Amino acid sequence: MPADPASQTKKDAKEHREASQETTEQSRPLRFDSLTQEAYLQLWRTYDRMKAIEDEIFSQFELSAQQYNTLRLLRSVHPEGMATLQIADRLISRAPDITRLIDRLDDRGLVLRTRKPENRRVVEVALTDAGLKLLKDLEEPVRQCHERQLGHLAADELHELIRLMELARTPHEEPGSRWIADRSRPS
Numbered sequence: 001m002p003a004d005p006a007s008q009t010k011k012d013a014k015e016h017r018e019a020s021q022e023t024t025e026q027s028r029p030l031r032f033d034s035l036t037q038e039a040y041l042q043l044w045r046t047y048d049r050m051k052a053i054e055d056e057i058f059s060q061f062e063l064s065a066q067q068y069n070t071l072r073l074l075r076s077v078h079p080e081g082m083a084t085l086q087i088a089d090r091l092i093s094r095a096p097d098i099t100r101l102i103d104r105l106d107d108r109g110l111v112l113r114t115r116k117p118e119n120r121r122v123v124e125v126a127l128t129d130a131g132l133k134l135l136k137d138l139e140e141p142v143r144q145c146h147e148r149q150l151g152h153l154a155a156d157e158l159h160e161l162i163r164l165m166e167l168a169r170t171p172h173e174e175p176g177s178r179w180i181a182d183r184s185r186p187s
Helices: 005-027 035-060 065-077 084-090 098-107 129-150 155-172
Strands: 111-116 119-127
Touching: 035 065, 035 129, 065 084, 065 098, 065 111, 065 119, 065 129, 084 098, 084 119, 098 111, 098 119, 119 129
Parallel strands: none
Antiparallel strands: 111 119
16 A cells, blocks of 8 residues: 555655754854864864874784884984883873883884893883884885875975974973974974
């Protein structure tokens, strides 16, 4: 038996209202408690979107962003090593368990740990040939990742973005942080 046209019309109208309400909710501007909250949440959302692209790349190499950052730090002093606590201090984001992070890299043969004879309490970590090779293999994918993340911005926009992020972050950096911009140098 065919459906009652009146009830079908009511059903169609209800579906249309629900779809219309959904569209209105999606197009409605986001509400924030303050301008600072909006800026913070925009920054957080941007980080989330950028991190998703980064995670996609690093997962192909079974690495985390912090592990990659650690390998890059070690490459900067290669063939020398760096003390574990110095690595933790220089990471872009804090690593609450630097020992476990180093353990994972060591298990893969990407780093080598040694203790200095003059101070056995200090663990020094150095990059292995396998670690160097992995960094070499990552060069192009990481470059492409950064292009996907921010390549749509013009150079002057990137400089302004960097300036604004430094301005927002500087009051919260530790004294002497490497991340505090030295504006006396030309960029």
